[in-house]
Amino acid sequence: MYHLAKGIYLYATSKPEYSVILLGLDNAGKTTFHEQVKSLFLPSNPEPKLRTVPTVGQNVSTIPLQDMYLKLWDVGGQMTLRSLWQSYYASCHAIVFIIDSTDIGDGDVENGDGRLDECRLVLEDVLQHSDTEGVPLLILANKQDREDCVETIRIKEGLVKKVMEGEKGASIRDSRVLSMSALTGDGVREAVDWIRTRVQWNKESRPPVMR
Numbered sequence: 001m002y003h004l005a006k007g008i009y010l011y012a013t014s015k016p017e018y019s020v021i022l023l024g025l026d027n028a029g030k031t032t033f034h035e036q037v038k039s040l041f042l043p044s045n046p047e048p049k050l051r052t053v054p055t056v057g058q059n060v061s062t063i064p065l066q067d068m069y070l071k072l073w074d075v076g077g078q079m080t081l082r083s084l085w086q087s088y089y090a091s092c093h094a095i096v097f098i099i100d101s102t103d104i105g106d107g108d109v110e111n112g113d114g115r116l117d118e119c120r121l122v123l124e125d126v127l128q129h130s131d132t133e134g135v136p137l138l139i140l141a142n143k144q145d146r147e148d149c150v151e152t153i154r155i156k157e158g159l160v161k162k163v164m165e166g167e168k169g170a171s172i173r174d175s176r177v178l179s180m181s182a183l184t185g186d187g188v189r190e191a192v193d194w195i196r197t198r199v200q201w202n203k204e205s206r207p208p209v210m211r
């Protein structure tokens with residue numbers, strides 16, 4: 001009887017937890033985005049710490065939403081740290097790939113200025129890994145508050161579409177490109193909304209952990 005009651009209690013009080021990994025080149029804005037999500041969704045609404053330092057290791061937080069927990073993994077994007085990313089792939093439910101829209105030339109892979117080629121290669125590498133197959137992918141065109149940014153539509157057409165439709169973007173997955181300014185917070189709520197719905201849609205393939 002005790003076990004039954006405990007089971008019912010746990011069922012009634014637990015929520016699914018989905019893991020989300022934040023990827024992208026160093027300086028893209030992953031930690032700034034993470035800070036804004038915490039500020040918006042943690043019950044204590046902490047002030048976002050917008051003076052970030054390059055991440056070495058990881059920042060982790062559990063964000064309580066109405067019907068789920070999102071566990072965010074904010075990892076370092078420096079070249080030497082990227083080999084660590086793959087250890088998160090098998091257990092993540094969504095990937096957020098953040099792009100610095102001011103550091104990718106004109107946004108078209110045909111031209112490959114700035115860090116665009118580096119960004120393309122890194123994104124292709126993520127998509128090609130067998131452990132990321134079918135995982136929903138949200139691409140955030142960040143730093144849209146800056147005058148020198150490339151427009152989101154250009155990033156979508158010139159980079160993302162070409163990667164997804166190229167031979168290295170092969171597997172079928174849910175994906176979306178959204179505009180953001182992690183610094184001002186514009187687009188952060190929309191990003192979380194997208195993740196929330198997509199991890200639920202994909203839960204047969206990648207079931208959540210109950211907490």
Ligand SMILES: Nc1nc2c(ncn2[C@@H]2O[C@H](COP(=O)(O)OP(=O)(O)OP(=O)(O)O)[C@@H](O)[C@H]2O)c(=O)[nH]1
Binds near residue numbers: 027143181
């Ligand atoms: N103007 C502007 N600056 C931003 C924005 N997002 C981040 N930054 C700035 O970009 C720099 C890098 O931001 P981080 O969030 O630390 O970048 P990161 O992706 O976590 O970098 P790593 O930890 O090294 O991988 C900081 O100076 C941020 O203030 C944005 O939306 N607009």
Ligand SMILES: [Mg+2]
Binds near residue numbers: 030053077
């Ligand atoms: Mg960081």
